[in-house]
Amino acid sequence: MNNESIQTIVEEVMSRLSAGTEKVNSVPLAVSARHCHVSQADLEALFGKGYTLTKKADLSQPGQFAANETITIAGPRGSLEKVRILGPARHMTQVEVSRTDSIKLGVKPPLRESGDIIGSAPITLVGPKGSLYKKEGLIIAQTHIHMTPEDAKGFGVENGEYVEIKVGGERPVTFGKVLVRVSSRYKLEMHVDTDEANASLLTGKQAGELVKIEGIS
Structure with missing residues (x-):
C-alpha cells in the first residue's frame, strides 16, 4: 500500500470520526x-x-x-x-x-x-x-433547548440544567445559560428569539455545539 492510499484511508477515518462527534454534540436551531x-x-x-x-x-x-x-x-x-x-x-x-x-x-x-x-x-x-x-x-x-429523554441521556444533561451552545458562521457566537427542557413530547431543537438571531446573523438553518458548564443555576 503506497503513501497516497494510506493518507486517503486516514482522511476517511478522521472524517467519519468527526461526523460522529458532530452528530452527538449538534443541536439544530430555530428562530x-x-x-x-x-x-x-x-x-x-x-x-x-x-x-x-x-x-x-x-x-x-x-x-x-x-x-x-x-x-x-x-x-x-x-x-x-x-x-x-x-x-x-x-x-x-x-x-x-x-x-x-x-x-x-x-x-x-x-x-x-x-x-x-x-x-x-x-x-x-x-x-x-x-x-x-x-x-x-x-x-x-429564556433561550432554551427542547429534547427527549434519549437526547438528554446522549448529551449527559438533565431537565432544568443550563448549557452553552457554540454556533459558527459569519458571526460566530456562544449562547450562555441555555435552559435544557426535557420531555418525551419534544423534538430536539434550540429556540432563539429574533433579536438573538439577528445579532448573530442566524437564519434558523444552522446547528450549534452543546457544551456542558458547571456552577450555573
Whole structure:
C-alpha cells in the first residue's frame, strides 16, 4: 500500500470520526418570532363563543401548530399587529416577544422560562370580536433547548440544567445559560428569539455545539 492510499484511508477515518462527534454534540436551531399562546376562554373572548383555532402549519414540536388566527397586542407606547397564535389552546395565556418588541410596546417583560408568568408584564390583546387586558402574561422567553429523554441521556444533561451552545458562521457566537427542557413530547431543537438571531446573523438553518458548564443555576 503506497503513501497516497494510506493518507486517503486516514482522511476517511478522521472524517467519519468527526461526523460522529458532530452528530452527538449538534443541536439544530430555530428562530422563534413573537407569538401568543391562549387559553380557550380567552380565545372565545377574542374571537367569539365556541371558537376553535384552525391550523395554518405544523410546527417542529410534535402536536404544536401555527394557527391561521392572529391578534394585535398593545402596550402603553404602541402595538404589534398580526401576532400569530400557536395551538392548541393552553390552560393559560402567554405572549412571547423580543426585547425590541417590548420597547415598541412600552413595557418591560421579564426574561422567563415558558409557562412562568407569575408577576410578568401586563398586555392588552385585541381580536376581531373583543379585547382583553391581562395583568400578567407577557415575557421574553429564556433561550432554551427542547429534547427527549434519549437526547438528554446522549448529551449527559438533565431537565432544568443550563448549557452553552457554540454556533459558527459569519458571526460566530456562544449562547450562555441555555435552559435544557426535557420531555418525551419534544423534538430536539434550540429556540432563539429574533433579536438573538439577528445579532448573530442566524437564519434558523444552522446547528450549534452543546457544551456542558458547571456552577450555573
